[in-house]
Amino acid sequence: MRQHSAAAGDAAGSPGPAQAPGRPAALRGLAVAALLAARDRTTLLTTAVDDADLVKQHSPLMSPLVWDLAHIANQEELWLLRRVGGRDAMHPQIDPLYDAFEHPRAKRPALPLLAPAEARAYGHEVRGRVLDLIDRLRVTDRGAVTGFGADLAGSGAGFALGMVAQHEAQHDETMLATHQLRSGPAVLSAPLPPGAIPADAAALPAEVYLPGGPFTMGTSAEPWALDNERPAHQVEVPGFWLDTVPVSNAAYAQFIADGGYDDQRLWTADGWAHRQRAGLTAPLFWEWDGGWTRTVFGVREAVVPDEPVVHVCWYEADAYARWAGRRLPAEAEWEKAARFDPATGRSRRYPWGDEEWTPARANLGQRHLRPARAGAYPDGAAPSGARQLQGDVWEWTSSDFRPYPGFTAWPYKEYSEVFFGPEYKVLRGGAFGVSPVACRSTFRNWDYPIRRQIFAGFRTARTAAEADPERA
Numbered sequence: 001m002r003q004h005s006a007a008a009g010d011a012a013g014s015p016g017p018a019q020a021p022g023r024p025a026a027l028r029g030l031a032v033a034a035l036l037a038a039r040d041r042t043t044l045l046t047t048a049v050d051d052a053d054l055v056k057q058h059s060p061l062m063s064p065l066v067w068d069l070a071h072i073a074n075q076e077e078l079w080l081l082r083r084v085g086g087r088d089a090m091h092p093q094i095d096p097l098y099d100a101f102e103h104p105r106a107k108r109p110a111l112p113l114l115a116p117a118e119a120r121a122y123g124h125e126v127r128g129r130v131l132d133l134i135d136r137l138r139v140t141d142r143g144a145v146t147g148f149g150a151d152l153a154g155s156g157a158g159f160a161l162g163m164v165a166q167h168e169a170q171h172d173e174t175m176l177a178t179h180q181l182r183s184g185p186a187v188l189s190a191p192l193p194p195g196a197i198p199a200d201a202a203a204l205p206a207e208v209y210l211p212g213g214p215f216t217m218g219t220s221a222e223p224w225a226l227d228n229e230r231p232a233h234q235v236e237v238p239g240f241w242l243d244t245v246p247v248s249n250a251a252y253a254q255f256i257a258d259g260g261y262d263d264q265r266l267w268t269a270d271g272w273a274h275r276q277r278a279g280l281t282a283p284l285f286w287e288w289d290g291g292w293t294r295t296v297f298g299v300r301e302a303v304v305p306d307e308p309v310v311h312v313c314w315y316e317a318d319a320y321a322r323w324a325g326r327r328l329p330a331e332a333e334w335e336k337a338a339r340f341d342p343a344t345g346r347s348r349r350y351p352w353g354d355e356e357w358t359p360a361r362a363n364l365g366q367r368h369l370r371p372a373r374a375g376a377y378p379d380g381a382a383p384s385g386a387r388q389l390q391g392d393v394w395e396w397t398s399s400d401f402r403p404y405p406g407f408t409a410w411p412y413k414e415y416s417e418v419f420f421g422p423e424y425k426v427l428r429g430g431a432f433g434v435s436p437v438a439c440r441s442t443f444r445n446w447d448y449p450i451r452r453q454i455f456a457g458f459r460t461a462r463t464a465a466e467a468d469p470e471r472a
Ligand SMILES: [Fe+2]
Pocket: 003, 004, 005, 071, 075, 100, 167, 171
């Protein structure tokens, strides 16, 4: 869902040793780089189709691409030029059109939206003014920026830069999902992810073990962490086993072949009702043609057996896990598997450590328009040995979206707080369509359990039996 939408390992709120992104100059540079990278992607996604396509609604689940385009600019103007920079609104009359809470996606095509050329010009104008503003900001040691906007000064204009960069990157992911839903010939292309599974992948254990004990969940130190990731807090997690890699298409096809969609015992009551009502029989975009095929950004292809399954809803993931004699991991289990370093007792920023993402560590940033094969990215492995916890596919967890102890809504309630409750399930890890700026091991995504247009897969877990190998 993530409507709107860095410092160190967390030790219950105290900064750890790796402070690189918290240095003022580094933070400013990272923010500018993230803003520019997001705009490059926005431009690509909105110039790949013609104007008629931009104003069309490809699915009631999605906005017309031209709405995203102007909404990105409007939010950037609102947060950086007005709130941080203290400037007057450029076009106050259009604000309501681009307020995500005023108009549900299905209603947006009927609004008097800016035309494509107007939306592009608005975005260009805002960005030019923002870059001028950033040049004049004074960044403090705490990663904040002072001198502009009383309510953000001292506690978060540096955050505002990161928040706006993350916001545009998140809309780039949303727009990529719109591209996947649009019909017509393919307009996007990208190099394939690492094609060969690493030599050691065949020898990977099916699951990894995480010993029981406390770990630090969430963060109080990441400068661009959103309110729902905060604060860092201790969580006791009993020992459990987790799939080393996400569930593959081949494994999921076995679930289908074994009658998983027809066996009510595998589904929750709500899940079974939805499966019946929606007529679910396979992941979204799959079709049977003597073998499973699927459409990927306008191209029909045979399903690749060893890629992680994607475009399944929470109910399908949950039923698969039950069929496999397992369960979905809780959110705390997922985060412990991704962050906990038993050698130091600290929680890392990422599975591979505290250093920033590189292309060798995870499939992020729309560099590839599909998940890499299960077992890829050994350089991104967690201490537990689990792979691909960041990138490739979002991973459904068993957890409802809830606030952490000590949660404070910021910068406004509609960011996260209004979504807390049992109707949303948490997803973790980020997919190939997610920007590195909006992907860290504390990041929490959430969506309805029926949603399938998002780039979501899953992995499964099981509680450690009494014959816990670490405790025997
Ligand atoms: Fe937004």
